[in-house]
Amino acid sequence: MKGPVVVAVMDGVGIGARDDGDAVHLARTPSLDWLIAEAPFRLLRAHGTAVGLPSDDDMGNSEVGHNALGAGRVFDQGAKLVNAAIESGKLFEGDAWRSAIARVKQTGQPLHFLGLLSDGNVHSHIEHLFALIRRAAQEGVQNVRVHALLDGRDVPETSALTYVEMLEKVLAEIRTSGKDYRVASGGGRMKVTMDRYEADWPMVERGWKHHVRGEGRGFRSLGDAVETLRAETPGVIDQNLPGFVIVGDDGEPVGRIEDGAAVILFNFRGDRAVEISRAFEEATFTKFDRGAKPDVFFAGMMQYDGDLKLPAHFLVPPPEIERTLSEHLAANGVTQLAISETQKFGHVTYFWNGNRSEALAGETWIEVPSDTRPFEERPWMKAAEITDQLIDQLRTGKHRHARLNWANGDMVGHTGVREPAIVAVESVDLQIGRLLPVIKELQGALLITADHGNADEMYERDKKTGAIQRDEHGRPKAKTSHTLNPVPCCLYAPSAPELRFDETMKNAGLANVAATVLHLLGFAAPADYLPSLLTTSE
Known part of the structure; x- marks a missing residue:
């Protein structure tokens, strides 16, 4: 031409x-x-x-x-690579997984899983989360907290309770062995945490407050949060539900992310994982006031930005796309x-x-x-x-x-x-x-x-x-x-x-x-x- x-x-x-x-x-x-x-x-x-x-x-x-x-x-791509890494066991043999397990066993702090709770297979898959949770239990991790972002975007718009029920069943099964595995916080994916391309940093800040500091409206369970928030705003869909925290009998958040913990972001897709990863990893951070950054081991399901090496630790190597x-x-x-x-x-x-x-x-x-x-x-x-x-x-x-x-x-x-x-x-x-x-x-x-x-x-x-x-x-x-x-x-x-x-x-x-x-x-x-x-x- x-x-x-x-x-x-x-x-x-x-x-x-x-x-x-x-x-x-x-x-x-x-x-x-x-x-x-x-x-x-x-x-x-x-x-x-x-x-x-x-x-x-x-x-x-x-x-x-x-x-x-x-x-x-x-x-x-991500979903296929993660499936293979879980099925082969390579994910659990890698340095990132081993380091996360070692950290929480040494400190007694929880292993935190943060990500999108659905089977949309676009940013994450709930079965990946379940595989990680079950393996953590198998390896003797006593305390796990899940920070569940609600979808309604890559799956039916009000399907959250289906995934909540699935998650709570897995956690309840593990609790029968005496382990403390619970949901800690959550919110709709278009309201908390999952911003991309720096379009709306306040979205990430809200997520940080809920997940890390335990600040936000308290509910006794993930299901209670979803049902109450829906009732208060008729017609609201899952992706737009506001953020919240889960509290115990004493009214205190059950899953703040504190020094000594390990955090795994189980989304495999990069665009909506970069900003929260930066908040956890950057020594100097100016996008919002994150307060005292907790000393945690942080890993992504994959490396979300190969040029920026973000995050530094990841469970599954991303696709190596060359000669574009x-x-x-x-x-x-x-x-x-x-x-x-x-x-x-x-x-x-x-x-x-x-x-x-x-x-x-x-x-x-x-x-x-x-x-x-x-x-x-x-x-x-x-x-x-x-x-x-x-x-x-x-x-x-x-x-x-x-x-x-x-x-x-x-x-x-x-x-x-x-x-x-x-x-x-x-x-x-x-x-x-x-x-x-x-x-x-x-x-x-x-x-x-x-x-x-x-x-x-x-x-x-x-x-x-x-x-x-x-x-x-x-x-x-x-x-x-x-x-x-x-x-x-x-x-x-x-x-x-x-x-x-x-x-x-x-x-x-x-x-x-x-x-x-x-x-x-x-x-x-x-x-x-x-x-x-x-x-x-x-």
Whole structure:
């Protein structure tokens, strides 16, 4: 291509059932509709084994999706790596696990487990937590505390009590042997602890106060907390429940994190684990007043940032992603632009570049600050501002390749509110319409795809029949998690009308995009990359 080659990721925009629960279908999308009808178009796999997850029952997510887009190959990802490390026993033979066990046996302080309590398999999996708890008991750890972050985002929106019951059953079984294993604190994942990309540090501060200091509203049990908070705020979903602590008969918190303890953050995904890890590890910390930092041994399920070596100790080595698309382009002197708003900035930079936190030679990174108000209140988010800057940058002629992420379909899709999700998709389509004439003007190419589905399925479905599930009042049950649906892939390259997708290529996925970008730029892809989606044959 003479002009720039641009990859636009419509985060969370899959191809669904085209029914009343499909916000992508319900949205007015003239630009996307035209591309699907008139330009090269195909579907891509964006979940399960196509992005390195354990099985095709596992929905995709933004982390693994952007890894695949940027790597050009499929790497085993966090969930699969942790499963293997637990099954083989290697996790429990590693230095991090051995050090955590040794610390609490020596001091008598509890072993604390902090993380997302669900089986969503996006940030964590409850079975990983249970394996760690049971192994701790087996190895003679007397005291364990769990700090449970409630999901309702990668799983049904009010499913928390299912996981609470599972956890309490495991803890109760272990307590029969005389050990003291209890829940210590908790809260909804979008209210405490799990911020990302420094969008909302007060969220992390609230988590720190609950988990570490034991400050916050007290409840006698995790179940009591969930039920009471729901009753007080009808309609609230799990991810938005406020934080709390669990107290004993004396009214005192049962699980402050104090000197001599060990803390394991059992989330395997990095983006929402980095900030709380920094709070535990950084000697000089200025993001909030954390008070006296307790002297604890801290470890992550994985290392969440390989460049920053954060955390220093981790149970399972992360995927080693090398020779990414960005590295190949940088080595060949190709200038690159990465742009998104805060909520997805790390996805088009860190994850796209194989979990590297520093820009490569010739890369320009632009972050548009996200709003902090609820996404359903501002479903247009920063799509227009991203496009403004992208167009200005493309017209400078400085960037041979650009990649961007419009976050709307995912972030608004996660709210479970259909009407704002429709507006979110329409907002993205409007930006596509603005970008098309610029691509034509510059004689470039625009490859539009998504990292996974989300807004395409806003209602829960019966797994056997596929029918939309309804509550006792006949209303559809909102879905807040990602989907298993394929994602669109459209090519707009008006100066190269001979280009088309290879219709003989079956089961192509996100990892095929990297070779396609190299193809458009005039480079041969490395031999081990998945092949380009394009053909120029008649």
